[in-house]
Amino acid sequence: MTQDQTLSISVVMPAYKAEHLLHRVLPPLIGMLETGEVSEVLVVDDQSPDGTADLARKMGAKVMTTPVNGGPGAARNLAAEHAVGEVLWFVDSDVIAWPDGPEHIRNAMSEDNVAAVFGSYDDAPDGQAWFSRYKNLLHRYHHQRANRDARTFWAGCGAIRADVFREVGGFDIKTYEVPSIEDIELGYRIAETGRRIIVEPRLQGKHLKVWTMRNSLSTDIFCRALPWARLMISREGLTDGLNTSGAERVRAGLAGLLFLSVLALLIQPNWWPAPLLLLGLAFLANRDLLREMATHGGVWFAVKCLLYHQFYYIYSASVYVWCLFEYHVLGQKQKLHVRRN
Template identity: 30%
Template sequence: MNAFPLVSVIVPNYNYAESLDLCLRSILDQTYPNIELVMVDDCSTDQSVAVAEALGVRVLSTGTNGGCGTARNVGAAHTSGELICYVDSDLALAPEAIATAVSILRAEPTVGAVCGIQDPEPLLHDTLVSRYRGLQYHYWSISSEGDISFLFPAVCMIRRSVYDEVGPFNPALRQTEEVDYGYRLTRRHRMRLTSEVRGRHDHDHELRGLLRKLFHRGRLRIPLYARARRFGKGFETASRAWGSLVAFLSLPALAAPLLLGGWWALLPALLFGASLVCDAGMYRFVLRRQGPLFLLGFVVLQFMVNVTITAGVASGAVQWLLSRPFRELYDASFPIDGNRQWKSA
C-alpha cells in the first residue's frame, strides 16, 4: 500500500440536507491528504444536491430511488481509490478519522475493512430519544470492539481489492444490506470495529420512527440468520437477546395475577428485573454519564425498544414460515450453486 493511497469517500444520501453540510465539511476538513469525495444522491426531494454543489462536491445520482446499498454501489463504480470509505450523510467525521482508518489497514494486512464508532452525543437534534439512542448505540458499539461479522456502514473503510472480491451490496435489500454484506465479507477477511475511528451521528429523534426501524430490522434478520446459519458477531449478544425476550414476556405476564393469583403476581416484576440485569452494564454506563434522573427515562425507552425488537423477530419468524419469497430474501447472497443472482446497481 502506498504511503498515502487514494481514498474514495462515498456519501450515500436521501433527503438529509439538514445534516449533509456538516457531513461533507467534516470530510473536506480531514487531515488525510489524498481523498476523492463523491455524494451519491438517491433521488432526494429536498435541497441535498444544492448543498453538495455549493461546497464543490461531485454529485452522482442513482437514477431511481434504490436505497443505501444501491447508492454505495454507484459510488464504488464511479471512483478509483485503493480504499473505499463510506460515510452516511447524517454523520460528521472526527478530523483524523480517515487517516486513522488508513493507518489501521496499513498495519493489519489481514483486516479487510475497518468500521468506526459514533460518539454518544447526537449531532443535531437534542431530544430525549436522540440522547437515548446516542448512548445506547455508543455503548453497544464500544462493548463490541474488535472483530465483528456485520458491517457498521455509517463510517467504514474497505480495501478496494476486498470490495471487488466480495462484490457490491445486494440492491434488492433496503434494510439489513449492511449485515448481509458483513457476512459475505467475513467469510474470507477480518472486519474490525474500533473507537479509534470516530464520528458524530444525527440519531433518530422521534420515538415512532426509531421503533418502526428497529421492528423491521428485527423482522428482516430472520431469513438472513436462517440462511447464514449463524448469528452476527457484534451487537447481538446473548445477554441482549435475553433482555429483549424477558422484557417482551413481562407484558403478557401481567395477566398472571388475574388468572393464577398468589405468587404469580410477582412474575411481571421478576421478568422486568431480569431484563434490567441483562443490560446492567449499559445502565451503569448511562448512570455515570447522565445521572439517575436521565437513567429513569433511559430505562423506559430501552424497555420499549426491547419489546419492539422481540416483536419484530417474532413477526419475522411467522413471515418466514408462511412466505417463500421472504425465506428466499437472502438467497442471492448465500447461493447454493455459488453463483450470485444480482448485479451491481
Template identity: 30%
Template sequence: MRVSVVVPNYNKERTLRDCLSAVYAQTPPPAEVIVVDDASTDRSRQIAAEFPCTLLAFDANRGVSAARNAGAGRAGGEVLFFVDSDIALAPGALAAAVRTLKAYPDCGVVQGIYDLHPLYDDGPVEAYKTLFEHFWRRRATGLTSTTMFALTAVPKEVFDLVGGFDERLRDAEDVEFGTRLPQRYTIRVSDEIVGRHDDVDRLRPYLSELFRRAVTYAGAVVATRWDRPTATSGEAPADRAPHQVDLGSVVGMVSSGLTVASVPLILLSPWWAALPVTLIGAAVVADRHLLAFALRHRGPRFLLYAAGLRWLTHLTEFLGMGIGVSGALLRRIRALGARPTTVESRR
C-alpha cells in the same frame, strides 16, 4: 493508500453540508469524494454542488445499498470509506482507518464509532439512541464479527470480492454484507474513527425503524444461514462464520416478550404478578452495563427514561425478529412443498 469517500444521501439537507465539510477537513484529505443522491426531494443536490465532489444522482429512489454500490463502482481509490450523510467525521478519521488497514493486512473491514453526543441534540429519544450506539460500538473495539457501514473503510478489492451490497435490502444490508466476507478477512472496530451522528429523535419513527430492521435482519441474516452452502474453493465468500450473539440482547428480547405474554395470568391469580416482575428484573440485569453507563453520563432521571425505552426497544426487536423468522420459515416450507418430486420409473 488513496481513499475514496462514498456518501449515500437521501433528503439530508440538514446535515449534508456538515458531513462534507468534515470530510474535506480531514488530514490528509481524501483522493476523491463521491456523493450519491438517491432521488432526494430537498436541497441536497444544491448543497453537494457547493463542494468539489462527484455527484451521482438517481432519478428514482433505489435505497442505500444501490447508492453505496454506485459510489463504489465509480471510485478509483484503493480504499473505500463509506460515511452516511447525517454523520460529521472527527478530524483524523480517514487517517486512522488507513493506519488500521496498514497495521493489519488481514483486515477486510474497519469501522468507527459514534461520538457520545449527537450532531444536533433534539431531545431524549436521540440522546438515548446516541448513548446506546456509542456504548455498543465502543464496547466492540478491536476484533468483532458484525459489519456496520455508517462510517466504515474497506479495501476496494475486498469490496469487489464480496460483490457489494444486496440491492434488494433497505435495512440490515450492512450486516448482511459481513456474512459474505471471506473468513480469512478480519473485521475491526477503531475508537479513533469517530463521527457525530444526527440520529432519529422521535419515538414512533425510532420504533418503526427498529422493527423494520429486525424483520429484515431475521430474514436476510438469521434465516439465510439455514441454506448457507459449504465452502469449496477457499475463495468463495459464503463461508463466513456467524457473528457472535449478544446474549444480553437475547435475554432482554425474550424476557420483554414473555413479560407481555405473562400479564394476563395475573387475572387468574395475583401470585402470577411475580413472573412479569422477575422477567423485567432479568432484562435490567442483562442491560446493567448499559444502564450504569447511562447513569454515569446522564444522571438518575435519564437512567429511568433509558431503562423504559430500552425495555420497549427489546419488545419491538422481539416482535420484529419473530415476524421475520416466521416469514422466512413459511417461505421455506412453501418452497419445499413446491419442489417437483421425481418418480422413478419401473421397468
C-alpha cells in the same frame, strides 16, 4: 503495526434531500481533502428534489447523480465504480465524521487480512429529546463494546477496501430495495471470503438524526429486525456480536418473562412479587447499559431508557421467533426481499 500512509481513501456520501445537512457534515471531510488525508470526497445525489447536488459541488465535493432514486446502496455502488481510492470510506449524510477518521482507517487496514472496518456514533448525538438520545447512545453502546472481529458491516461510518467491495459485488440493491440491512448482508459476504472485518471504537461520527418512537418502531421492526432475522436464519443462525450476543438473548428472555408476569397479574393479582423480582433482575442484567445512560443523562433518563429497552427486547425477540416459525413451519425460506412501498 505500521500505518500505511500511502493508502488512498475515497470518501463516499450518499445523499437524498440533504441540503440542510451539508453545511455541517461536509466541512470536516473537505478539510481532510485539502490536507491530503483523503483523495476525494464523492457525494452521490440520489435524485434529490432540493439543492443537495449544487451545494455539495459549491462546497468542494465531487458530485455524481444516480440515474433514478435507488437508495443509499445504489448510490454507494455507483460511487465505487468511479472512486480512485484504494479504500472506500462510507459516511452517511447525517453523520459528522471525526477528523481522525483516516488515521484509524489506515491503522485498521494495516492489520493482517483486514478488508473492512467500522466504528460508532459519538456520545453527543444531535437530537436531545430523551428517546432520540437513547436510540443513538444505544447504537454507540453496542458498537463500543463489540468484539473486535465482526461478521457484519456498518455503512454509517465504515470503510472497505475498494477491490474487495467490487469483488463481492457491492451492496445487494435487488434484495434490499429500501435502506435496511444491506450493509449487514455485505459484511456476511466479506467474511465468507475469509477476510477480516474489525470494529474500531475510535472511528466515530456525530449522528444528526432525531429519533421518535414512531419512526424507531417502524425502522426497528421492518427495516432491521425482520430482514436481519431472516438473513441470520437463512445463513448461519444467531451470531455472538453486537446486539445479538448470548448475553443479549438472556436479557431479552428476562424482558419476555417480565411481560408475561405483568399479564399474569390480571388473573392472579397476588403474584405481584414476581414482576418486581423480574424487574430487579432486568435492571441488574442491564446494569452496564444503565450506567452508560446515567453517565450521559442522569438517573431518571437511565431509568426511562431501561424501561423502554424491555419493550425493545420484547418486540425484537418476537420478530425473531416469528421468522423461525415462517422459515421452519411455513417453509418461507427465501423471504428476504425488502420492497419499496
